Amino acid sequence: MNFNAPVCLPFFRKSKAYSFPKPHIGYRKPRAISTEQWERAGQMTIANNTAKRN
Numbered sequence: 001m002n003f004n005a006p007v008c009l010p011f012f013r014k015s016k017a018y019s020f021p022k023p024h025i026g027y028r029k030p031r032a033i034s035t036e037q038w039e040r041a042g043q044m045t046i047a048n049n050t051a052k053r054n
Contacts (some may be wrong), residue, residue, distance in 0.1 A: 033041075
């Protein structure tokens with residue numbers, strides 16, 4: 001395949017691939033969690049990943 005070939009795209013059509021409603025976007029800082037919560041979340045993630053593998 002020739003990846004250097006020019007690609008003609010119809011620019012008059014709006015792409016639906018990246019449309020996302022603006023109200024769903026948050027602009028706040030992430031909430032602070034304790035070290036205990038952070039570690040528990042990590043352990044749960046590891047447990048979920050090992051359960052999916054089996």
